[in-house]
Structures are given as C-alpha cells and as structure tokens.
Amino acid sequence: MNNSNKQRADIETPVYGSQKMRTSAPTEKIPMQPTAPEIAYQMVKDETFPQTQPRLNLATFVTTYMDDYATKLMNESIDVNYIDETEYPRVAVMAARCVNIMANLWNSPEQAQWKAGALAIGSSEACMLGGVAAWLRWRAKRKAQGKPYDKPNFVISTGFQVVWEKFGQLWQIEMRTVPLSLEKTTLDPKDALAMCDENTICIVPIQGVTWTGLNDDVEALDKALDEYNAKTGYDIPIHVDAATGGYILPFLEPEKKWDFRLKWVLSISTSGHKFGLVYPGLGWVVWKDKKYLPDEMAFSVNYLGANITQVGLNFSRPAAQILGQYYQFIRLGFEGYKEVQTNSMEIARYAHEQIGKMKPFVNYSNDVVNPLFIWYMKPEYAKTAKWTLYDLQAALQQSGWMVPAYTLPEKLDNYVVMRIVFRQGMSRDMTDMLLTDMQNAINEFEKLEYPTQTRIAQDKNQKVVGKVFTHTHVKTAKK
Ligand SMILES: *Cc1c(COP(=O)(O)O)cnc(C)c1O
Secondary structure, three states, rough: OOOHHHHHHHHHHHHHHHHHHHHOOOOOOOOOOOOOHHHHHHHHHHHOOOOOOHHHHHOOOOOOOOHHHHHHHHHOOOOOOOOOOOOHHHHHHHHHHHHHHHHHHHHOOOOOOOEEEEEOHHHHHHHHHHHHHHHHHHHHHHOOOOOOOOOOOOEEEEOOOOOHHHHHHOOOOOOEEEEEOOOOOOOOOHHHHHHHHHEEEEEEEEEOOOOOOOOOOOOHHHHHHHHHHHHOOOOOOOOEEEOOOHHOHHOOOOOOOOOOOOOOOOEEEEEEEOOOOOOOOOEEEEEOOOHHHHHOOOOOOOOEEEEEEEEOOOOOOOOHHHHHHHHHHHHHHHHHHHHHHHHHHHHHHHHHHHHOOOEEEEEOOOOOOOOOEEEOOHHHHHHHOOOOOHHHHHHHOOOOOOEEEEEEOOOOOOOOOEEOOOOOOOOHHHHHHHHHHHHHHHHHHHOOOOOOOOHHHHHOOOOOEOOOOHHHHHHHHOO
C-alpha cells in the first residue's frame, strides 16, 4: 500500500486506531491528503478538550448557556449571511425589530416606525459606531462654524473597556481619562467636566464597569453637563456604554434614569451576547433620534415595504445571533428576562455576602448593582499571608473554575482583585460548590509553611501603597 492508500484505509479503521491519531496535527502547512470526517472531527474537538468548560468560565461576561430551541434555531441559520438582505429580507426586518425593542427598553422618544440603531458584532463595534457618530456630528458643527476640527477628544473614566482605547487610536481621537480611586469608585461628573473643552465630542459613562461591576451615575452627569453646556455654549452629548447594564437596568431598575429619558444621552450601546442572553457575537447601538445618526454612516434600504437603515463596520456577518435574540425576546418576554436577571443578581449578592465573610477577604464595594463583583485580600491578612489571589486562581482552576485575579487600572493598580461574573447557567448549587472549593483552597494555603512563588515575587517587588501590596511583575507581564 502506498502512503496515500494507507491514509485512505483510515476511513475503515477505528478513530483512535487510525494512523492520523499517532501523527502530529498540522501547524504550518495544509496536509496533502484528506482525512476521514470522524477522525478530523475528533482531532479538532480534542484540541479544545482540555480547556475550561465555558459555563465554569466565571471570568467572561459572555453568554455560555442557551436553551435547546435557541441552539437549534441558531444552528439551523448558521448558513445565513446577514448582509445578503435581498436574499434574506426577513432577517433584516427581524434585526430592525430587535433595534426597536432595545430602543423602547431604553425609553426612546423616537416616533418613527423604525428606530435609528444598528446591529453589531458586539459592544466593541457598537461603541465604535456610537463614538464615530458623535465625532461626525461634532465635526459637522465645527465646519459649519468655520472652526478647526482636527483635535477631537472624548472623556471617560480609567475604568474604560479596551475598545475605547482602540476607538481613540483608530480614529485619532484623544482619550481623556478621569481617574478612579477608592473615594471615587465611579466617574465623577465634576472631574469629567473639568476635562472637557470645545473639542470634546462626547462623554462616555459606563453601566457595568468591566473592572468593578459598578455603574457611573449618568443622571448626575447629565444634570451637571446641562449646566456646563448652558454656560459654555457647547453641546457635548453623552454616549452610554451599557455593555452589561443595557440589559440589566430596564428589567431590574426601570425607575432609574440612565437612558434616553436624560437630555444629553444621544446614543447607547450594549452587548446582546452578554446579559442579552445570546451566544457571541451580538451588539446593539441605538440613537435617540434619526437626526443624531450622521447621514454619512447610514444607508437606507427598502425591503418588503420596510425602510430600514443600515449602519455597520462589518459587511458579512452571521445572522444566527439575530434569530437567537428575537427568540429570547419572544421566549422570555419582559417577565422572563426579569426572572433570569433577578436570579443572577440574587446569586451574585449571596456570593458577595459569603466571600465578604471569608477571613482573608474584603469586598471592593458594598453594593452589587450588576451580577458581578470584585474583592481583594484584607491588608492586615495580606501582610502575613503566604499566598496571593493568583494562587487561589490557580487552585480553583484545578476544579475547572476560571476565576480571574488581576490588578485594577492606574492609581488603583496596587490592588490585586478577583472577580466573578454571575450569568444565566450559574445556579445557587454551583455557587455553593465554588465557595466550598474556595474555602478548601484557603484552608490548604493557611497550612503552608513557606510562601508560594507568587508571594515571594510579590515581596520582592513589594511596595506598600494604601497598605496593600503590589504585584508589579504581573502588571508588567499584562502590558
Ligand atoms: C464587554 C464590554 C465591551 C466590549 O464588548 P464586546 O461585546 O465584547 O465587544 C465594551 N464596554 C464594556 C463596558 C464592556 O463590558
């Protein structure tokens, strides 16, 4: 048998009896010969086999559980390209309905049948679109006034998600950051306004700050901004990055004003694949009114009598997430979403309380306003502890849990914290298992005679700021 025939014979051999299974997988060149589908499937599947189970990944905000019908619907539409609207007009209409639903959840005042908004691959694209629209509006106004428009900036707290750094870099818009501190754990409106000038295209408060889980006070910012705009004659608007909060606040705190009910909030973005309960990637951005969506960004298309506005950075993209989102809206309804988000919050609050009671720990904040929170080691405990949160992360990983330890952004970067995001799919029972694993790991750490490697490294770089030890080497490695 020549080599080719030998490989072909694999088709008849058991998967793990095949020649392929004792040959290394391709890393540089495409293999010359085909492989039987069962064997190819197993090889690819096995590549990912030792990874964390997605539902045990408590680091992510992104959906890791959908029911069987949602999964079936999404799998059945895996071959549909969203951008082929002529061929799949119903998908375009469905996306526009989802935009309407989001706009109304955020109390849009827009009267038009189809609200001004866009589908995105996630909050990143949605934030970009919101940011670009603010920049183009500012630029048009500056042009009309005969003023220079070459030095735009935007203002955000140091708790920004990395997409805003990308936005600044890619569009060359200066990012001005308001420092967070233990006294000011969210964006301070006064500090934000102190950074504004005639070149400020927008201020970006965050609902569900990725680092801490907290919400910036948009209502207070709006009020302060209203006075500021009246005084200066600028029209600085607000774009709310509601990646998490966009699907939490409407269901759990409908009275709280953070959305289009506020005067200067002209656009809001969110991640459909976070608490929108859809598998990745899906995001939404909505403008308060069509007039805030610059013409240069929007293309109007008429399908099935529906005049649909199209906006986006991508061209081709999967349609499955749109079907998944529309399914979730119908399947769960307002009450269903509320129940799911309530459970995530309740379980998060329960874990927050339990972790707060553990001897080594202190919670960063007393409130849990989104289903996630962070905690750190008590300074007194940290002084003599022979271990660090990085050791706890590694210990929990042995039971499959991914609970990340990291340092907070600048000014707070002496704080090593741990975070858990509670999503649909994390029950009270699983939380109890996790808490038990945590306590067991702590008990083992407390028996240590000698410090761990990360503790030794920490002591080497030791500097005491705010009485908490730094972890400089890890910080450097991350950057
Ligand atoms: C997750 C997140 C983003 C980025 O969202 P993707 O959906 O992952 O692209 C932006 N801003 C905040 C506040 C986030 O939490």
